Amino acid sequence: MLIVHLITGLQCGGAENQLQQLVLASDGRRFRHIVISLLEGGAIASELKAAGIEVYSLGMRRGLPSPAGMVRLVRLLRRLRPSVLHCWLYHACLMGLLGGRWSGIARVIWGLRSANAGLRGYSPSTRAVVWLCAKFSSLPDAVVVNSETSRTLHQNWGYNTARARVIPNGVDAQRFSPDPEARRAVRVELGLGRDSALVGLFARYSTMKDHETFLRAAGLVHAQYPDVRFLMAGDGITTDNGPLVRLVRENGLQQAAYLLGPRRDLPRLTAALDVSCLSSWSESFPNVVIEAMACGVPCVVTDAGDTRFIVGDTGRVVPPSAPQALAEAMSALIAVEAAEREALGQKARERARAKFTLQKTVSAYEGIYDEFSGNRAAEIPEIRPRLTAT
Numbered sequence: 001m002l003i004v005h006l007i008t009g010l011q012c013g014g015a016e017n018q019l020q021q022l023v024l025a026s027d028g029r030r031f032r033h034i035v036i037s038l039l040e041g042g043a044i045a046s047e048l049k050a051a052g053i054e055v056y057s058l059g060m061r062r063g064l065p066s067p068a069g070m071v072r073l074v075r076l077l078r079r080l081r082p083s084v085l086h087c088w089l090y091h092a093c094l095m096g097l098l099g100g101r102w103s104g105i106a107r108v109i110w111g112l113r114s115a116n117a118g119l120r121g122y123s124p125s126t127r128a129v130v131w132l133c134a135k136f137s138s139l140p141d142a143v144v145v146n147s148e149t150s151r152t153l154h155q156n157w158g159y160n161t162a163r164a165r166v167i168p169n170g171v172d173a174q175r176f177s178p179d180p181e182a183r184r185a186v187r188v189e190l191g192l193g194r195d196s197a198l199v200g201l202f203a204r205y206s207t208m209k210d211h212e213t214f215l216r217a218a219g220l221v222h223a224q225y226p227d228v229r230f231l232m233a234g235d236g237i238t239t240d241n242g243p244l245v246r247l248v249r250e251n252g253l254q255q256a257a258y259l260l261g262p263r264r265d266l267p268r269l270t271a272a273l274d275v276s277c278l279s280s281w282s283e284s285f286p287n288v289v290i291e292a293m294a295c296g297v298p299c300v301v302t303d304a305g306d307t308r309f310i311v312g313d314t315g316r317v318v319p320p321s322a323p324q325a326l327a328e329a330m331s332a333l334i335a336v337e338a339a340e341r342e343a344l345g346q347k348a349r350e351r352a353r354a355k356f357t358l359q360k361t362v363s364a365y366e367g368i369y370d371e372f373s374g375n376r377a378a379e380i381p382e383i384r385p386r387l388t389a390t
Contacts, residue, residue, distance in 0.1 A: 010042030077103035170361030179271035186272035205236025219251030220327035296345035314348035
């Protein structure tokens with residue numbers, strides 16, 4: 001079967017990484033994957049091409065409607081004739097539904113990966129796309145969400161969830177695994193002592209990731225434990241980011257925080273941590289948490305999306321936007337003996353390997369693709385538009 005994936009862009013991000021892992025881990029004897037991006041470029045586009053995956057771009061610009069982009073999509077789909085068009089994120093879902101129908105594509109899947117209850121931080125145009133997707137949500141053959149929180153939220157927004165499936169993100173537990181050598185090497189690169197505690201936050205610079213809460217909490221921890229260091233990576237996490245650097249300075253972390261920018265070596269960076277942190281006020285099913293767990297690193301996370309379920313009893317969960325609570329949870333893990341922290345990390349790895357493996361995620365997606373194959377098409381209900389007037 002030919003599966004074509006349509007996604008907004010291929011810069012580093014949770015959805016983009018999960019798409020890449022799905023495509024590369026899928027059974028190449030049964031499925032061929034092609035990726036189309038609305039926007040140009042991106043690190044993941046280059047990596048997919050290097051792995052032999054066909055990647056196309058529609059050459060659109062962020063935030064601007066593009067009739068020309070739609071024409072290019074329709075022409076491309078008519079040439080490729082995929083068995084399934086798998087759309088990722090709101091803009092691609094809306095465009096893929098329309099373009100897929102105009103191209104005569106038999107099966108269209110939506111992938112919705114947000115759980116931002118108030119659409120906080122979304123532009124007016126993105127809010128409009130979310131609303132339009134709700135109106136057309138009875139038309140896709142399947143709607144895949146990556147968390148129970150996301151399914152409930154979209155149902156509350158008026159999305160038709162009759163065909164909704166929850167497929168949690170998965171982690172490659174061989175790629176993300178405990179690595180004493182990485183722990184040593186990263187500390188050498190940073191000029192840290194072997195026993196210096198290292199806390200990490202790996203997230204792009206975005207309001208919903210709430211770096212301000214993390215840095216305020218880090219400042220409190222640093223005042224109590226001056227030897228602790230804080231490792232940050234992601235798009236926009238650089239010394240060129242004035243507001244971020246100001247927060248580092250305001251919280252007395254000039255000598256304690258490292259801003260590494262976007263990195264593609266997260267497995268080794270994650271394995272070097274003593275504690276992994278998530279400070280977001282909005283998440284659905286964050287990859288970085290299960291990646292840290294797979295590396296045997298205990299996590300301190302905010303109660304956003306499905307994080308409480310993900311972590312279980314292997315880490316700490318605190319309210320969002322609460323620096324004091326976040327600091328206390330980080331300090332509690334830093335204060336324990338290294339052996340106790342390692343035991344908690346091992347428990348986290350066992351949970352990740354039992355519940356959130358990449359193999360399970362890929363198998364779930366391939367199961368949907370198989371449903372849409374010619375041999376089983378009769379099992380899928382006929383698509384009937386059920387748009388509700390407002």
